[in-house]
Amino acid sequence: MHETSTIADSRATITASRRISPDTSVITLACPEIAGAARPGNFVNVRVSSSTQPLLRRPFSIHNAENGQIELMVKEIGCGTELFCRTEPGTELMVLGPLGNSFSEPSGTFSTAVLVSGGIGTAPMRFLEKAMTAAGKKSINLIGGRSQKELLSDNLSNCRFSTDDGSCGVKGTVVDLLDAEISAIAAEGRVKIFGCGPTPMLKALASYCRQHSLACEVSLESVMGCGFGICYGCSVEIANPEGGTRTILLCREGPVIDGALMV
Numbered sequence: 001m002h003e004t005s006t007i008a009d010s011r012a013t014i015t016a017s018r019r020i021s022p023d024t025s026v027i028t029l030a031c032p033e034i035a036g037a038a039r040p041g042n043f044v045n046v047r048v049s050s051s052t053q054p055l056l057r058r059p060f061s062i063h064n065a066e067n068g069q070i071e072l073m074v075k076e077i078g079c080g081t082e083l084f085c086r087t088e089p090g091t092e093l094m095v096l097g098p099l100g101n102s103f104s105e106p107s108g109t110f111s112t113a114v115l116v117s118g119g120i121g122t123a124p125m126r127f128l129e130k131a132m133t134a135a136g137k138k139s140i141n142l143i144g145g146r147s148q149k150e151l152l153s154d155n156l157s158n159c160r161f162s163t164d165d166g167s168c169g170v171k172g173t174v175v176d177l178l179d180a181e182i183s184a185i186a187a188e189g190r191v192k193i194f195g196c197g198p199t200p201m202l203k204a205l206a207s208y209c210r211q212h213s214l215a216c217e218v219s220l221e222s223v224m225g226c227g228f229g230i231c232y233g234c235s236v237e238i239a240n241p242e243g244g245t246r247t248i249l250l251c252r253e254g255p256v257i258d259g260a261l262m263v
């Protein structure tokens with residue numbers, strides 16, 4: 001995992017906002033400093049309103065970064081995300097980032113990156129897939145959701161799907177989909193798994209990867225306040241390689257961790 005060194009608090013203008021599903025939007029913000037420093041897996045902390053409500057910023061993975069702009073894929077689940085998705089292009093918002101660590105450099109000894117995501121967990125995968133392609137690696141996206149209408153595959157290639165209700169792709173979880181696909185994928189070369197999604201999904205994914213000796217990195221979520229290590233609002237327990245567990249601040253030592261450390 002790669003640490004971030006340059007962090008900017010930028011006044012960023014929303015240049016575009018488009019709906020990709022009934023409750024999810026891709027929002028583009030002009031913020032050259034953040035876009036230039038961002039790596040796949042980083043997140044930003046956004047003041048979604050110029051009023052005092054909501055008081056705290058909201059964290060979002062960087063979905064894409066290019067030409068001085070970042071894109072965020074935002075799912076409406078409460079007051080902050082609803083406000084953000086309804087904010088008009090032209091509005092200026094404060095954006096702090098890039099924050100957190102990033103997925104490892106794609107220069108590792110694998111030839112295929114298997115990007116496993118569930119729900120809004122697809123958000124960081126576009127940026128990661130672009131980095132993999134630039135490094136000459138093949139990417140395969142395994143995407144899970146409760147039903148077809150919850151599958152998000154905006155601008156991703158080579159996608160295969162699973163749904164809990166069987167309305168698209170394999171009926172079952174995205175880990176069932178991985179299990180169905182892994183032999184054929186691994187027959188073509190060495191693989192590495194990259195996961196993002198709800199915590200129960202990531203626990204199941206990390207456990208599957210441990211059982212099958214697959215290298216795996218996962219991007220976790222927690223409640224966050226400051227986003228850079230001063231409020232202690234984002235502590236998460238992970239395994240300690242020397243034994244037992246230890247607590248990390250996810251905004252600094254995460255959000256990406258080695259799947260082997262998931263408890």
Ligand SMILES: Cc1cc2nc3c(=O)[nH]c(=O)nc-3n(C[C@H](O)[C@H](O)[C@H](O)COP(=O)(O)OP(=O)(O)OC[C@H]3O[C@@H](n4cnc5c(N)ncnc54)[C@H](O)[C@@H]3O)c2cc1C
Nearest residue numbers: 058059060061073074075077078079080081123221222255
């Ligand atoms: C590192 C990181 C990256 C993230 N990336 C994305 C992203 O790319 N796109 C995206 O849409 N969301 C992402 N999230 C989640 C996003 O930050 C929350 O959905 C958002 O803060 C909710 O704000 P709200 O005001 O709309 O909801 P609130 O009104 O604050 O909460 C509404 C409900 O959602 C629950 N909730 C709040 N935050 C979370 C959370 N993190 N996980 C699960 N439940 C939560 C609350 O407990 C409450 O029940 C990320 C979170 C983290 C920590």
Ligand code: FES
Nearest residue numbers: 225227229232251
């Ligand atoms: S969010 Fe404040 S310490 Fe991590």
